[in-house]
Amino acid sequence: MKRLLAITAVIVAALVVLVVGTGARSDSSYKVRAIFDNAGFLVPGEDVKASGVVIGTISALEVTPQKKAAVVLEITDPAFKDFKQDATCAVRLQSLLGEKYVACEPTQPRNEGERPAPSLRRIRDGPGKGEYLLPISRTQSSVDLDMLNNVMQVPERERLALIINELGTGLAGNGEELRAAIRRANPALDNFDKFLKVLADENQTLAKLAEDSDLDLSPLARERESITRFIDKAGATATATAEKGDALERNFELLPQFLTELRPTMQRLQGFTEAATPVFEDLGAAAPSINQLFAQLGPFSEAALPTFRTLGDAAEISRRALVAARPVIRDLNQLATAVGPLGNQFATGLRSLRSEYGIQNFMRTTLGFSGALNGYDSVSHYARVYALLTICLREAVEPNISCSTGWDRRQAAAGASASASTLDSGASETGADASSGLTLPTVALPTAAAPKATTGAAGAAADGVADTGTGDEQSALGSASGDGEDPRAGVLGYLLGTETVR
Secondary structure (H helix, E strand, O other): OHHHHHHHHHHHHHHHHHHHHHHHHHOOOEEEEEEEOOOOOOOOOOEEEEOOEEEEEEEEEEEOOOOOEEEEEEEOOHHHOOOEOOOEEEEEEOOOOOOEEEEEEOOOOOOOOOOOOOEOOEOOOOOOOOOEEEOHHHEEOOOOHHHHHHHOOOOHHHHHHHHHHHHHHHOOOOHHHHHHHHHHHOHHHHHHHHHHHHHHHOHHHHHHHHHOHHHHHHHHHHOHHHHHHHHHHHHHHHHHHHHOHHHHHHHHHHHHHHHHHHHHHHHHHHHHHHHHHHHHHHHHHHHHHHHHHHHHHHHHHHHHHHHHHHHHHHHHHHHHHHHHOHHHHHHHHHHHHHOHHHHHHHHHHHHHHHHOOHHHHHHHHHHHHHHHHOEEOOOOEEOOOOOOOOHHHOOOOOOOOOOOOOOOHHHHHHHHHHHHHHHHHOOOOOOHHHHHOOOOOOOOOOOOOOOOOOHHHHHHHHHHHHHHOOOOHHHHHHHHHOOOOOHHHHHHHHHHOOOOOO
């Protein structure tokens, strides 16, 4: 029984520990309730950063009974879930579009061995129960840029003048509260106090700077007119910027979309720069040679100037020549138009000649014909030619007994007498009748069967021709050959190689 009670007690204790542990883990969130004078443009979901690192988000915004802004900061980073009493938080501008975030310092840096500040006080009851309170003395609110620009416009400028004039009356007796409010309203004042402290620590350096300031300020004094103009232009620029505040705000609204659309282009540009890096490196290596080339181009261009002037003169002469050649060019154009069909036909013929291997076939035919006309004996090839070496081949006006050619003696005598009378009279013309009696000599071709003609036979043949006048060529050839065989058959046989070479 005792053993059963002990076991039951152990189980109950384990369940209690489990429930307590589970409840602790379920409430593990760490929230800081920071009080601000002004939380304009802050919305839930904005970032909470420490040293530029996001450590949480804004979970809620409330208004306190004292008309202050209570901003609930949910810290999600375990390393920052212990804000100290010296922690500070400030509203910062996240982008030019007006987005803001809360920048916090969970604690201030301390020297080694110095005790850390105590943790923030946890709210036991009331609004923000369970949250850690960061008082308004440890928070700061920024002044928006558009508010500063609006001060330069009407009517905000007149209103600011009225506020300043009535400030003394409205805040009489509340100087300390005003000083604290101003210091909390503008974080620059706290930074200015730190800056003054640094200046106090460096007073000797500043004294030395004051002694040497003449050397530093002399250039400024020399350019004081330029500085004055710069300040005037800056004032005009600020005024124009304030007047175009709506357009600038619209531009800032469109800037994120533009940057989003620009991202693919920048990625392609990055790829291009990476790919072009070797090219530019090679160009850098080749830069001295390119510089030398451009340096040498100067003398070359100066030396080429006379050439270009001469080319100008030649161009003028060529222009006149071309103008004068217009009729010739026109005629050539007409000729080209006229011979166009012929050229097309010629081109077609050449293409056909090339496709049908005409040149090769012609050369083969020539080779074969040459081989057919030539003979071949025991020594080598020889050409079948018959040379007529006789005095009968020359023209003559008088008979020659050595020539066996038929001759018209009567026409020859008439031509001789006419020629003599012409020479005796000294006339310049020879006369057509003198040459009308000349006839071409008839050559008797030898044959294989006919014996060589004698001089007497030749003379008899000549007499026979003379008696018959301009008789038939076949009878003359028959008289010369001595029989009725056609001598052309002997020539054909000789050329074809069927006759015996004598």
